[in-house]
Amino acid sequence: MEEVLGQAAKSSDFRKMTPLADEELITLYYFSSLVDGSKASEWLLQPLQEHRCAVDDAIALRACLPFQNVTFTHDPQVVETALLAGCILILLQHKDQPCLLVDVHHDSLGLRQNNETENEFSVVGPKKGFVESVDVNVHLLRTQMQVPELVVEELTIGSVSKTRVVVVYLQGVTNEELVGTIRQRLEDIDFDVLFDSSQLDQIISDHSNTPFPLFLSTERIDRVTYAIISGQVAVLANGSPYAVTGPSNFLDFFISPEDYYLPWILGSFFRLIRLTCVILSIFATPLYVAVLTFHFEVIPDNILVPLIESRMHVPFPPIIEVIFLEITIELLREAGARLPTKIGQTLGIVGGIVIGEASVRAALTSNILLIIVALAALASFTTPIFKMANTIRLIRFPFIFLAGLWGGLGIVAGFVLLMGHLLRLKSLGMPYLVPLFPFRGGNFTDSVIRASYLYTTTRSIFLRPQKLKRYSPAARREKPDED
Template sequence: MIFIKRRKSKSKVKLEAKHHQEASRQDENKGQFSPAYKSVYELIEQAKRSSDFVQTSISNDKGRLIASFYNSMIDDRIYKEYIMKVFKEGGLKAHHFHHIAEVKQHLPIPNIVITDNLQTIGEKMLKGYIVLQLNEGDKVCALINAANDNLGLRKDNNTENEYSVVGPKIGLVENLDVNLHLIRQQMSTNKFVVRELTVGSQSKTRVALLYVENITNPQHVNTMLNRLENIEFDHLMDTSLLDQLVADNSNTPFPLFLTTERVDRVIYSLVNGQVSVMANGSPYAISGPVTLLDFFSTPEDYYLPWIIGSFLRIIRIFGVFFSILATSIYISVLTFHYEMIPEDLLGPIIYSRANVPFPPVFEALFLEITIELLREAGSRLPTKVGQTLGIVGGIVIGQASVEAALTSNILLIIVALAALASFTTPIYKMSNTIRFLRFPFILLASLWGGLGIVMGIIFMFVHLMRLESLGTPYMLPFYPFRAGDFKDSLIRLSLPHNAGRPSYSRPKSKWKYSKREAGQKKDIDE
């Protein structure tokens, strides 16, 4: 009996320790985005770490009437016409004011808030308010609403290449200030930092490095910043060039940074502890570090129930393997491994290839190259003409090829399905990689059959295991093995079970939210 009691007491101690540990995690999460400043001066000094933050004196009296704001969040017209014009051209002297509340009588702007609450000042400034002080460091401030809520919300900035049925459809544009405005609207935290620099000896392109200070690992920030500062290039036209210039390995067909035009995807990367880079003149942002499986997930996976989202993700991954291997397996079976064909299927194959004068490899290459030509021609032509060319050209050429005995019906179906499966990849750069990989596998299958396919798979996986993204292994969570990261890799678990950030980003804060509170349903007791 004594032994049993001791066992119970030890288990009770362990249980209490576990509850205490989880409670401490919850407290950490609750205070994660709380302001760390103790005065208005500290708040503004922390905001100055972002390149889009501006602090200036708007009166003729030097050092008085200090305006502080995020330039990417305000309407420049309101600032110049209703604030600067009143004080600069109106002849008002700052020493005429004895209290900041007196500016209400001179500014033609309604709803000016006078407050010394640090929480209110920090939140309003992140929403596009201008903080006005009589002197730098004053506790009481005037908050002037100069937010431009319609900036960037235009009809022509939808996500064309990453379309989603469910969720927001706001995409990035070619203006860096507009893009920063769109992201700051969703990142209402003073920990969101923008570091701006210039890249290109001839173009002098503005480039912005984005990260969340209390989440992102400083090593990733410093690595990306160092690579951007050491770029020797003359003219930077798009972030796709940055992707190639800062990549860990430039001799690989696989993209090592996630390229996206979606605002919500950039924000999701930042919240997960990644860094993002945007360039003026480019409607795309790149994020890293990333893993291979990140290229097969979409924001839609998180907007749908987790069972549906996981099913669609598995379909995409299956589509990748089918697209790469389907044609090569057909060639290897018909060239070297006839014994693998079932008897019921042997007759239709012989009948479809009875009049085809070419070996399977030439037959497959003819169809693959034809499809690539149709795809390239369709993407270079205007939208309506390109769609018509793709549909009509595919039907006419496919039917004519079969009737002319240049190819078989079965291979035509396989190649069409393989091309269709490649379109399931949501990231365009990875889709191009999958299109390219089909051709080496076709050549290997024509030379050595099934052995050639196995050799190609081994070589591909060895190459993937050697790749890194900002120093992070590309094949995580498979290699090195990380069991905890499988919660959001091949499948996506429900939100209460997916509260942690991925370990490969090595974030400062491991938890996005409280796992226990996310799973509770706090209904009203009747």
């Protein structure tokens, strides 16, 4: 015990205190930066001074303290862990008595009070999101799913950070194999400091050498709730406002919670637009390079003349022209994201207009390509999940280089390689392209489109849930008008 206290005493925020001024019957040790001073003064010091007769017996002293979390121990390792978690160590004068650990950590210091979603905004639907406290996040989930079957398992990860990580699932619905797999992968982690749940996403993924996210990371409570009731597993880490859900497939990253708050026809329409925008964002500029470099014959005659006039004074080949504009767009996007909000918006608008206009006037690029690049950039913004949007931005560049080398053949070769890579990917052992491959026709009611609630009564088959039925739609009956 002396070794633990000696090591802690090297820190300037470590305190030693004797609450009974005239006697040294008990001694308190704690880190002042971790404990709640008002809670310790009102609920701990005052009872100790009022019950002086109980300070000789640890059990009697425990009965005098108005705390639920009080631990008896002789283990120095337990004492060290508890002190660093915000507990106060109470040492009695009698060495044969166990020491007491009282939990008085500051549970609100440094935490933001606002829990609105910032990066996954939706016009319709709830605006509540997670915060950096795992206890608050579990509370938010339990208020949304008020059933005893909601199981929360806690682990500690990080040899230095000792980060609390919880696994949340619905017992009787979620496949036990999935729960066991994710529990085992988390328990096997040997890491020093865990800053965010996004690190867990990468550490426990089935394939680390891929730009595609294999777990869905979100700050929205409704998205995590829907994943849990569908049979998925959620992982939350203390200090992170994001939850990780899995197993996830490719189509999950193009589903917005707003789809379920709009009529199903509108929700399906917007979902199809997002999937179409992915294709446009990836292949628009590579097709421009391939056509202008190798395949002039596919351009209609009425478009060929304005295209030639647009590129008449451009001294660079199409691939250099495209890379110049694409990198310019990426620079504007990164600069706008790193700067304060108002400055970033101004930079994005003014910079885009000024650089685009100046590039065309200086004959560094054609105005037609400027339109195509702008459309491709807008299309990438329609992806609801930021990680997948970044992936789409990245894989566009290999297609541009392949189009510049071999034209349409290069684009086809790149597409074959991309599909081969996607077919190899798995999330917690589940194929990444399901329900497209392996084909599961019964799951298309809530994947490519969002069907009516009358037809989304069952959970996804590929998740192998223990309970397939979600709900039973009530029969709609028209009541006669009453006079």
